[in-house]
Amino acid sequence: MxxxxxxxxxxxxxxxxxxxxxxxxxxxxxxxxxxxxxxxGKPSKVDISFDDQMGNYFQDHYKKMTKEEIKEALARLERRYKATYDVDIKVDNMPAQPGVLFGYALNISKCKGYRECVKACTETNNQSRDPEIQFIRVLEMDKGSMNMEEANHYFSDDETVPKPDKWYLPIQCHQCENPPCVKACPVEATWKEPDGITVIDYNWCIGCRMCMNACPYWARRFNWKAPSLPKEDINPVTHYLANRPREKGVVEKCFFCLQKTRKGEMPACQEACPTGARVFGNLLDPNSEIRYVLEHKNIFRLKEDLQTEPKFWYYSD
Amino acid sequence: MGIIHFFTACFKELLKGGAAYWIWVTSLMLLVIQGVVTYAGQLQEGLIKTGMSDQVSWGIYVANFTFLVGMAAAAVMLVIPAYIFHNKDAKRVVILAEGLAVAASLMCMLFVTVDMGRPDRLWHLMPIVGHINFPYSLLTWDVLVLNGYLILNLLIPMYLLYNKYMGKEGNYKLVLTGAVLSMFWAISIHTVTAFLFSSNTARPFWSSALHAPKFLASAFAAGPAFIILSFKVIDMSGAFKIGKKTINLLAIIVTVALQINLLMTGAEFFAEFYSEGAHSASARYLFFGLNGADKLVPWIYSAIAMSLIALVLLMIRQTREHPITLSIACVLVVIGVWIEKGMGFVIPGFIPTPIGEIFEYTPNMHEVQVSLGIWGIGLLVFTALVKAAIPIQNGVLTHSK
Missing domain, CATH: 1.20.5 (Single alpha-helices involved in coiled-coils or other helix-helix interfaces)
Structure with a gap:
């Protein structure tokens, strides 16, 4: 069936x-x-000034730009989004906060496969709707087995979950401390921020997909065509390194909703989970819930043997 | 001034030729034009026009790239006997092999470029103006060594031909230094390409130390096989007599390299399947199919069959030395290795994905058309280089004051 x-x-x-x-x-x-x-899904004519087009083309690597240049780049982007989508989108560049290292833990005995996290993620992070890009993949597996090749990646939304003989394993970017994707990128378009989140400069990525080959968690997605994002679906609160609307031919992936989490909010997937299976927080804060989970529960990580040191744990009650 | 005369003389040479030559050139140009038109569609719409997906994110473009790096490297199989051992037969034809290296390296770069999501940002990969992740990213290594190899293989023959054209004695030491450098460089381009794949620990099918030597072995089979075939064409056109000895030397190189390549395939087969585990999933998919998905199975068995038939033809002296059976063997080797390194190596690395999804890939017409366009460019370049080089080499075309 x-x-x-x-x-x-x-x-x-x-x-x-x-x-x-x-x-x-x-x-x-x-x-x-x-x-x-x-x-x-795209407006018929996008009016972008010649200066902006040139500025966009010759824009330097994010980490090599001066503060002034970044400010210009953000303004340029906002003008482009206005012209493309006719929506006022705010592009922020809030840096990582000192003393913060983000980590995630997911309770597999609570996850029931509702995939509310998948939906909330897309709604918050301005992914392309057609083709639909999803950062979280939920695997449905037989109880008593963890053979991913036997897993069902495409159980239908119409089916009632949880099924009695199944268990569910959501997988997204594990934000490795030793990220193989960063090493693989030929132009340093992807790097690990001080708060532990691996980000992408969508304006620097050349679309070679080396990082997608390197990722052990199949967390990276590619914009095979220009993303189509209907105006009414846009979340106007964005960050340069995170959920600003993407473009054709570049790679993207989960960034722990850094446009929210750097401001002290929870990531969208954590907020959306109806069973409370997701625990997110600052690994450097000894009183955080995530630290409690890591210290008191039976925890494991996927593919730990590859030594990429993911900051994403699974646990069970 | 001499250099300008040299280039105009070469260019004029390209405009001379019989009907067969012009039919060949025109059909290649048509191939290039359809490729360019098709690629324009990809520039407009994006890589969605290909058969690739998030699951199988590299396809026939990278497969061609991998194969052609080997073809480029194979020039070394004539460079060594010509410059190091002063083999007279090899010396006469080495320039043609270097021409092949130039054309193949160029095609490699084109295949990487059409595979890029953002070819407009190619400058990000350039030193100084861009921001390259050297030495960590293997792709930066590949870009550097391929460019270097292309330059070396352009400069050495050009220097030799120019001197011959001007009736001067070249500086032999300079040529020898270049040749030795290009030898090591040839090995390095293919090793680096293998490392591009085997550096991915998350993909056990690729993550094997065997691939670098195996790449070299299959390259030294397919490369010289292709050179033999092109020599036969040049020979038939009457432009240049290629001695039997040279062909024989190359045929033996193909035979030995093919034997080594098949031995390594066998070793791989044993390691994957004697104690089959999670690491063997891609190999199982390739050779037998996995959970009902088996699109690559016919590809790999035809590749193995071609290699085996070619090996038999090459190991029997009579068939190896007979022009027709040798040509058949060479065609089989070239196609067999192309499949083995492309559809048989690049694609299965993606199936299943690191989280177990089995999603298949077949190249679509768009990819085939763009690929044929690039092959057209490569063959045009090769034809032009050979066309200009032969009369100079023969002493027919010289600088007359």
Whole structure:
């Protein structure tokens, strides 16, 4: 039963992509200029000044820019988003706070596979809706087994969860202390911030996907086409290194909602979890809930043997 | 002034040729044009036009790249006998092999470029103006060594040909230094390419120390096999007589390299399947299929079959020395190794994903068209280099004051 739904889902996804491609191909053959205006989900004409286009093209690596240059870059982005989406988007660049190292723990005995975290993540973080980019993948596995190759990645939203003989394992970026993705990037477009979150400069990424190969948790996603993000779905509160709208041909992934968490809020997935399976906090604060979990529960990490030192733990009651 | 004369003379040479030459050049140009038009669509829409996905994030572009790095490196198999051992037969034809290295390196760079999501940001990869993650990222190594190799293989033959054209004696020591450098460089380009894959600990199929030597072995089989085939064409065109001895030397290199490559394939097969564990999932997918997904199985068995048939043809002296059976063997080696390194190596590394999803990949028409366009560019460049080099080499084309 399960496998059938999975297959159907997969097929539906594939045919949608095929249809999109066929459309794209036809349009290109017909007239190159018409393509931009015919792309669905995008306004017909985006008016960006020549100065801004040049400024965008020659923009330096985020960490090499001066404060002044960053300020200009943020303003440029805000103007571009206004022109593209007709929404006033605020792009922040709040730095990591001293004395903070973020960590996550997830209670697998509480996770019931509702996937509210997956939805909340997308709603908060301005991912492309079509094709839909999701940062969290929830695996459904037989009780008593942890063979990921046997896991169901595509259990349908229409099915009632939890199923009696199944358990659920959500996987997202594990924010490794020793991140292999950072090492693999040829242009240092991805790096680990002082608060332990690995971020991406979407304006510097060249789209080679080396980092996607390096990641042991399959946490990274690629914008195979220009993201389509309907105006009404946009979250206007953004951060340069996090949830600002992305562009075509770059890699993205979970950033522990740093636009929220650096201000002391919880990440969207933690807030959305209906069973309270998710515990997020500052690993350097001895009184934090996450420290309590790490010190008092049976904890484990995925693929610890690869020595990437993830800051994402699983535990059970 | 001599250098300008040299280049104009070379260029004029390209405009001379019979009907066969022009048919060949025109068809390559058509191939290039359709490739460029197809790629323009990709620039506009993004990599969505390919068959790649988040699950299988590299496809036939990188597969071609991997294969062609080997073709480029294979020039060393004539550089060593020519410059180090002063083998006369090798010396006569080494320039053609270097031409192949130039064309192959160029194609490698083009394949990496079309695989990039943001080719407009290529300058980020340049030293000084960009911001490269050297020495940590293996891709930066690959960019550096490929560029270096391309320059070396352009400069050495150009220096030799220019001197020959001007009727001067070149500085032999300079050439020898260049040749030795290019030898080590050839080994390094393919080693670095293997490391690009084996550095990924999360992908056990790639993460094996065997791949660097295996890459070299298969390159030294497919590269010289391709050189033999192109020599046969040059020979038939009557432009340049290539001695039997040279072909024989190359055929033996192909034979030995192919034997070593098959031995390593066997060793790999044993390690993956004697005590099969989680590390073998990709190999199981490749050779037998996994949970009903088995799109790569026919590819890999045709590759192995081609290699085995070629090996038999090459190991029997009569068939190795017979022009027709040798050509068949060479075609089989080139295609077999192309499959083995591309569809048989790059793709299975992605299946299953590190978190167990089995999502298959097949190259689509778009990718095939862009790839053919790049092959067209490579073959055009190779043709042009050979076309200009042969008359100079033969002493027909010289500087007349």
């Amino acid at each position: 399960n496998k059938d739904t999975t297959l159907k889902e997969k097929k539906a996804g594939v045919s949608r992509r095929k249809a999109l491609k066929a459309f794209g191909l036809g349009a290109t053959v017909a007239a190159g200029a018409a393509v931009a205006s015919a792309t669905p």
